[in-house]
Amino acid sequence: MKLVYAIRKAKDEAWKKLCDDVEHNPWGLPYKLVMGKLSRPPPIPELDIPGRIQKIVHGMFPQHHKRKQQAWPRSLPGEDQWKIDTADLKLAAGILKNNIAPGPDDIPNEAVKIIATLTPNVLESVYNKCLNKGVFPIWWKRARFVLLRKGDRPLEDPSSYRPLCLLDCLGKLFKKIIDNRLRRHLDETEGQDDRQFGFRKGRSTIDALNTLKTIPSLTTSPWSQLARITLPESKCSPFLPKGYTHGSPKPVSNSTSAKQW
16 A cells, blocks of 8 residues: 555656646646647658659759869868867757757767767767868768648649758767857957847847837938838838838828938
8 A cells, every 4th residue: 555655646746746847848848748649740642653752852952053172272271270179079069959850870969969978089080080171071961851741732832841851960060060160260350240140149130120220310211111111010110100001102291201202
């Protein structure tokens, strides 16, 4: 009886902990358990029709002429300082997310992190050889291709699908190391304009819109109409003259800026 009571008590505590976790982490274990129980979408029909997959792939990824291969310099100035060290490796590995589907080699990010922690010299040797030879291995460019259908759109139309390209995690780690170095170099040398908002950490479209709002000439001149055309109405409403209505060819205000139109 004591064992039965202990098991029941443990189940009750685990259930309570699971319920509490929903309040603190809505995308945690409870969410994953529920999503795992839901029925998966049915397979996409008619993909086995001859030429169907090729048509979809060529529509999503048009073929281009091969570029001429450029010769990589045999020696770089300050080559020693360009070598990847353990600090670079662990910094990039720490950014990799867990529970991400691996690429064709079936090595997940969790395994790559363990390698980077226990035997970093192995990865450092491989990555430094790639830098010295100026190559990015071809097998790291190959992906596991997955198609997700968008609603009930036509099966033969390439735009009816959303492609997922799952790359090898070892290649993604190498790219992350290079990405970190490029970003650090641009920050240290002030190589990016302060008005660069895209692809920057801590910057977003909202920051760009807030910057526009600080320019008086854009909020009191016909340039506000340009913002109306370029941006969604919900985003550019602060730039529109008072009295402007959706679909109006001209502002309905009697202000000087409206008369200029």
